[in-house]
Amino acid sequence: MKALWLENNQISLRDIPQPNQPNEALIKIRMAGICSTDLELVKGYYPYAGILGHEFVGEVVQAPEKSWLGQRVVGEINAVCGSCESCLSGRPTHCENRSVLGIANRAGVFAEYTSLPLENLYRVPDSVSDEAARRPSR
Ligand SMILES: [Zn+2]
Ligand SMILES: [Zn+2]
Numbered sequence: 001m002k003a004l005w006l007e008n009n010q011i012s013l014r015d016i017p018q019p020n021q022p023n024e025a026l027i028k029i030r031m032a033g034i035c036s037t038d039l040e041l042v043k044g045y046y047p048y049a050g051i052l053g054h055e056f057v058g059e060v061v062q063a064p065e066k067s068w069l070g071q072r073v074v075g076e077i078n079a080v081c082g083s084c085e086s087c088l089s090g091r092p093t094h095c096e097n098r099s100v101l102g103i104a105n106r107a108g109v110f111a112e113y114t115s116l117p118l119e120n121l122y123r124v125p126d127s128v129s130d131e132a133a134r135r136p137s138r
Contacts, residue, residue, distance in 0.1 A: 003111035007049040009042060019115035026062035031130040032109045053110035054102035057133040072124040074133055075116045077101040
């Protein structure tokens with residue numbers, strides 16, 4: 001798939017394999033937003049190399065639960081593992097394997113596809129447009 005890759009303050013268009021996480025949803029990106037965090041990442045304020053972007057609306061094309069297929073969704077950007085000691089003791093915000101979409105340890109959304117756990121997803125009602133759903137940048 002095509003993806004915008006950030007490395008050493010440079011963005012390049014790359015052709016890379018699409019996400020393959022069978023325990024997560026595979027989401028086809030419909031529209032993405034650029035926010036100030038993206039600009040700061042490009043300037044190098046945080047160390048991150050990989051696919052940029054975390055504000056999006058997309059369509060679920062693969063999922064461990066069939067009811068999600070074809071759903072238009074947005075996503076919570078902080079993902080937890082659900083299996084470390086902190087997660088198992090009910091403190092997922094302290095997850096040792098936490099990742100943040102397009103910001104830390106997780107490929108972002110400036111690509112044809114992205115991947116997120118089902119518990120991160122919110123269904124977008126038909127009455128809400130893509131433009132409104134992907135959260136406007138400011
Ligand atoms: Zn943002
Ligand atoms: Zn965890």
